[in-house]
Amino acid sequence: MQRRHFLGGLASVGLATAAHAGPYPDRSVRLICPYAAGGGPDLLCRELAPLLGGALKQSVYVENKVGAGGVLAAQYLVGQPADGYTLMLATNAHLIQKLLQPKLRFALGDFAPVGLLSTSCAVLMVAKSSPWQTVADLVNAARREPGKLNFGSGGIGTPAHIAGETLGVLGGMKAVHVPLTGSVEIPLSLMRGDTQFAFPNLGTAQQALKTGKLRALAVTSAKRVAVLPEVPTLVEALKSDQAVLEAWSGIWVHAKTPPDIVARLHTALNHAAVQPRMAEYARLTGSDLATSPSPQDFTRFVQTENTKMAEIIALSQAHTS
Structure with missing residues (x-):
């Protein structure tokens, strides 16, 4: 029952009807990086931010919120307004954390997946x-x-x-x-x-x-x-x-973010991902750039990954202690 609740919210992504005033975005956008400065995810965020900003025609700045393997950032995003001005770099680590610790104060249904960005091995x-x-x-x-x-x-x-x-x-x-x-x-x-x-x-x-x-x-x-x-x-x-254990990164926003804003962010993300600067970043880091045809496709991808992670955790016998 608990796992159905965890996944169930994703089925309603795109159905939010919250109203928002004026054109989006009309001010700076935050990109939350859940991991420490200098690491691979942080470098990815800092390469992405100016390109995403260019596509949105607004500045996008990176803010690191580090703690508990990505949990702190996820819980922080849940408490932010659902207006598209706070984005988070999401990874399969967020799925792993919730599977290992079902009582964490976030569920997958608290987020609207915007789009996939990259995959990488360890x-x-x-x-x-x-x-x-x-x-x-x-x-x-x-x-x-x-x-x-x-x-x-x-x-x-x-x-x-x-x-x-x-x-x-x-x-x-x-x-x-x-x-x-x-x-x-x-x-x-x-x-x-x-x-x-x-x-x-x-x-x-x-x-x-x-x-x-x-x-x-x-x-x-x-x-x-x-x-x-x-x-x-x-x-x-x-x-x-x-x-075979590969990590992925993408962008999530609050689940109640209006669908037109999610769509706008998805278009901007895919535009940023094909810029030469991102291609050079991928070449230097060995990452593979990977985009989603739509937010709904990324949502299905996340659901599939969640099932896969559950199987890997069962195999590995991993635990939180």
């Missing part, structure tokens, strides 16, 4: 000083000493957390999850030796690899990625399609 990383050259090396070490190795993530319920738990199940190994204050802390934690492996997103991983102090063992995409062609997929290493 990278299994270890310190360059570690003895592990392959996924098999890491898995075998963890099997020999169950519970000795730690893996870090940007917080409970983040894709990096789920990826680490999934590796444990598929690899038949036990490691300890260490939730950090944000995804930008993952590389530093590996360098310090506080954690022994982690799954930062591809954008964060690429920057971290430039230090020369970390090593990439695998990517979580279905196929190898062009920016790290020598790095195998986790599927290759574990021989399981369940090792």
